[in-house]
Amino acid sequence: MVARFTRWLLCLVGAALIGFAAFYFITKPAPFPESHWAGLGDPDIKNGEMVFWAGGCTSCHAAEKATGDAKLVLSGGLALKSPFGTFHVPNISPDEKAGLGAWTLADFGNAMKRGVGKGGEHLYPAFPYGSYSRMTDKDVNDLWGFLKTLPKSDNVAPPHELPFPFNIRLALGGWKFLYFNDQPRVVLANADDKIKRGQYLVEGPGHCGECHTPRDAFGGFLNGKWLTGAPNPEGKGRIPDITPGSKAVGSWSASDIANYLETGFTPDYDSAGGSMAEVQQNIAHLPASDREAIAAYLKVVPSH
Structure with a gap:
């Protein structure tokens, strides 16, 4: 009886160790090799x-x-x-x-x-x-x-x-x-160069979805809810939906969005507030073509 229990316990421990090893192998840190960054000049x-x-x-x-x-x-x-x-x-x-x-x-x-x-x-x-x-x-x-x-x-x-x-x-x-992945957040058919540039800025360095997209209990973005608004990470209110179907900016033209990003003023002459005020001030440093590209992307991103 003792020998049987010992074998069972050893099998259980072995399975746990194999499971842990498999988990670590799949999920261990995966940096690019040094050679990936060579030759950039x-x-x-x-x-x-x-x-x-x-x-x-x-x-x-x-x-x-x-x-x-x-x-x-x-x-x-x-x-x-x-x-x-x-x-x-x-x-x-x-x-x-x-x-x-x-x-x-x-x-x-x-x-x-x-x-x-x-x-x-x-x-x-x-x-x-x-x-x-x-x-x-x-x-x-x-x-x-x-x-x-x-x-x-x-x-x-x-x-x-x-x-x-x-x-x-x-x-x-x-x-x-x-x-975690590096694929586009949304697939846009027939996107021109301006929209592609806007997608790159919004989905990449601009990381707009980090605040404007709702998350599940583990902190991952909810599928199909890209840029549809989320609870304010600072604790009060909500970060607005910025897709074309939203009440907040859905009626804005691409020019309205680009102007807002440059000046901080909405078409109704309200002004950016909260953390968005600083975001707008940062984006105002970009060339007009980049703000126009962001606006072009936001006008074609899917609404939900």
């Missing part, structure tokens, strides 16, 4: 600055309520509250100890496009690599070049405050297995 700093504004880097990584040149000091520290705990935004200034000064392009690129940190660990998707995965390698290289021109900060952000089991990074591999 010198970064285009001017384009890198445009990518910086499109990505809204300063909105999370600058000190809270920073203005003027202080918005370019990416010292981190902002606390992002979520149903999974509080995330503290890191310092991404060129400081060698507190920031990214000791990182390589490969380190940065793998964080941006694969959600893998310098130490080979999974990153939490509070950092929107789920959107940044759609960025071109050139834009990542150019952004990296621009970030290295910015002021250094020695501020060290506190660690995340996450309860069990969300503090187990290994589980993030399962989240990536379910939700």
Whole structure:
């Protein structure tokens, strides 16, 4: 009897170990090899600055309520509250100890496009690599070049405050297995170059869906609900539906949307508020052609 129980227990332990090994193999961090980032050449700093504004880097990584040149000091520290705990935004200034000064392009690129940190660990998707995965390698290289021109900060952000089991990074591999990919969020037939550019900006560096798309209990986007509005991550109200069928902007023309992104004023002369005010100020740095491209995409994205 004892021998039978021992064999059963050993089989159970063996099965558990095999299952864990299979889970880890499927969900382990998967950075690009160093060779992936070779041969990109010198970064285009001017384009890198445009990518910086499109990505809204300063909105999370600058000190809270920073203005003027202080918005370019990416010292981190902002606390992002979520149903999974509080995330503290890191310092991404060129400081060698507190920031990214000791990182390589490969380190940065793998964080941006694969959600893998310098130490080979999974990153939490509070950092929107789920959107940044759609960025071109050139834009990542150019952004990296621009970030290295910015002021250094020695501020060290506190660690995340996450309860069990969300503090187990290994589980993030399962989240990536379910939700992470670099494919277009929507498939648009007969899209012209302007719409394709708008799709790239909205779905990639602009990461608009991170706030405007509802999520399931595990934090993944709900299928078929792209840009249809979601609870405000700051806790009050809702982030609006911005598809063509929405009450908020469905009646706006492409020109209305482009003007709003430039000036912050709606067709009714209301103004952008809340976190959108800062998003609009970032997008206002982009060339008019990019704002027009975003508007063109938003006018053809499917409504639900």
